[in-house]
Amino acid sequence: MSKTKEPFIINRLKSVKYAFLGMLRLIKTEASIQIQFVIAIIVTVAGFYYSISNTEWIMQCFAIGMVMSIEGLNTAVEEVANFIHPNHHPKIGIIKDVAAGAVFIASIAASIIGLIIYFPKIF
Numbered sequence: 036m037s038k039t040k041e042p043f044i045i046n047r048l049k050s051v052k053y054a055f056l057g058m059l060r061l062i063k064t065e066a067s068i069q070i071q072f073v074i075a076i077i078v079t080v081a082g083f084y085y086s087i088s089n090t091e092w093i094m095q096c097f098a099i100g101m102v103m104s105i106e107g108l109n110t111a112v113e114e115v116a117n118f119i120h121p122n123h124h125p126k127i128g129i130i131k132d133v134a135a136g137a138v139f140i141a142s143i144a145a146s147i148i149g150l151i152i153y154f155p156k157i158f
Contacts, residue, residue, distance in 0.1 A: 059109075071106060075103070082095055098149065101141050
């Protein structure tokens with residue numbers, strides 16, 4: 036007996052639901068995402084306070100999304116690595132370090148964007 040295929044819109048809505056639940060799990064369980072979320076709120080408030088331009092809003096939103104998305108991927112890589120090999124292993128360590136390095140690169144880029152936007156407004 037074959038399973039009937041779900042309508043496209045139902046399938047997409049389920050995908051959005053699972054993505055939303057994944058985002059909530061990240062925010063609830065990962066300290067690094069929680070810190071980044073607080074920073075995102077602070078710079079968003081700063082954006083309103085300093086009346087940043089539309090272009091600056093775009094860059095700020097992109098930077099926040101980039102860092103938090105890559106942090107989510109880093110968490111996923113760590114979870115898979117821990118599942119595959121729960122004990123310390125040099126190769127798993129390299130995999131985790133590279134994933135963390137990607138977050139670091141994104142964070143540096145986001146910090147530079149923040150400095151470009153806010154340094155002239157503050158000083």
